[in-house]
Amino acid sequence: MAPLLQVRDLRTSFFTDDGELKAVDGISYDIEEGETLGLVGESGCGKSVSALSLLRLIPSPPGKIIGGEVIFEGEDLLKVDEDEIRHVRGNKIAMVFQEPMTSLNPVLTIGRQLTEGLELHLDMDSSSATKRAVQLLEMVGISEAETRIRDYPHQFSGGMRQRVMIAMALSCNPKLVLADEPTTALDVTIQAQVLEILARLTRELGTSIMIITHNLGVVARYADRVNVMYAGRIVETASAKRLYANPKHPYTLGLLTSVPRLDQERKQKLQVIEGVPPDLINLPEGCAFYDRCTFRVDRCKAEAPPLMPVEDKHLAACWEWQRVSISRKGSEAEVSE
Numbered sequence: 658m659a660p661l662l663q664v665r666d667l668r669t670s671f672f673t674d675d676g677e678l679k680a681v682d683g684i685s686y687d688i689e690e691g692e693t694l695g696l697v698g699e700s701g702c703g704k705s706v707s708a709l710s711l712l713r714l715i716p717s718p719p720g721k722i723i724g725g726e727v728i729f730e731g732e733d734l735l736k737v738d739e740d741e742i743r744h745v746r747g748n749k750i751a752m753v754f755q756e757p758m759t760s761l762n763p764v765l766t767i768g769r770q771l772t773e774g775l776e777l778h779l780d781m782d783s784s785s786a787t788k789r790a791v792q793l794l795e796m797v798g799i800s801e802a803e804t805r806i807r808d809y810p811h812q813f814s815g816g817m818r819q820r821v822m823i824a825m826a827l828s829c830n831p832k833l834v835l836a837d838e839p840t841t842a843l844d845v846t847i848q849a850q851v852l853e854i855l856a857r858l859t860r861e862l863g864t865s866i867m868i869i870t871h872n873l874g875v876v877a878r879y880a881d882r883v884n885v886m887y888a889g890r891i892v893e894t895a896s897a898k899r900l901y902a903n904p905k906h907p908y909t910l911g912l913l914t915s916v917p918r919l920d921q922e923r924k925q926k927l928q929v930i931e932g933v934p935p936d937l938i939n940l941p942e943g944c945a946f947y948d949r950c951t952f953r954v955d956r957c958k959a960e961a962p963p964l965m966p967v968e969d970k971h972l973a974a975c976w977e978w979q980r981v982s983i984s985r986k987g988s989e990a991e992v993s994e
Contacts, residue, residue, distance in 0.1 A: 660687035667725035682889035695880030751826035768806035816847035888945035895971040905973035
């Protein structure tokens with residue numbers, strides 16, 4: 658059976674006065690039915706732009722999808738007409754946008770924002786759509802839904818607005834949900850509640866989900882498989898369990914070792930990834946991570962490594978992946994001692 662979504666060599670650029678900024682530089686991946694895929698990386702690595710590209714939501718100008726394929730249910734979404742892509746957005750593929758405080762329309766009631774999609778995509782009349790909207794609010798844990806449906810976004814807290822966003826995303830029973838930093842600006846307790854709601858509802862509805870985040874703890878708990886992005890490219894992909902146990906790319910290793918651990922001494926300093934991400938307008942010839950990498954060799958500066966198999970269903974874009982693996986095992990042994 659073919660994957661639910663197949664992304665092939667997707668490229669999205671922003672054309673600025675300083676030159677072409679390659680925000681997404683040839684990424685390829687699949688999402689299976691019912692799968693939860695994590696997409697992780699530092700801010701500015703291209704995570705959000707890659708998700709917006711799937712639904713052709715890149716602002717033009719200055720942005721433009723310049724190449725690739727996004728195959729969903731046998732059709733390339735980059736080639737369908739505007740009417741068809743509008744039918745896909747919110748209906749078959751839904752998105753939970755990054756910032757709950759600004760993603761809702763401030764001049765429309767919560768009820769109207771929920772019922773609009775139901776009327777448009779499912780041909781519900783106003784009464785049926787309102788009843789369904791109340792059910793959706795109750796489903797995401799908002800009490801007194803029949804009353805709150807008449808309220809405006811400013812009358813909801815950040816956590817409640819995010820719940821509304823999840824309800825909107827799931828309202829038409831989509832086959833895929835793109836959750837872009839679904840817990841941004843929320844405190845830790847509310848983060849956990851929102852993620853549990855999202856995970857539970859997608860399980861119950863059989864929906865696939867892509868969680869876009871820089872929070873490795875979220876990915877470890879909820880994702881089946883993980884793509885790691887750096888400088889517009891996927892540099893490693895594997896199952897979540899395999900990736901956390903044995904990363905093969907120096908960037909992934911850096912992300913993992915920079916996370917606080919409960920089994921380390923309190924006085925031990927956090928490790929950091931030295932340096933800064935490269936300028937996406939003037940990317941280096943070789944590996945984009947070269948200047949920040951402790952495993953670099955001359956070949957890395959001259960030749961960019963492709964995303965290649967290093968183990969079963971585990972791919973990494975690194976010439977020195979074996980040294981990275983050995984280093985990870987060594988650091989784990991030190992902690993256990």
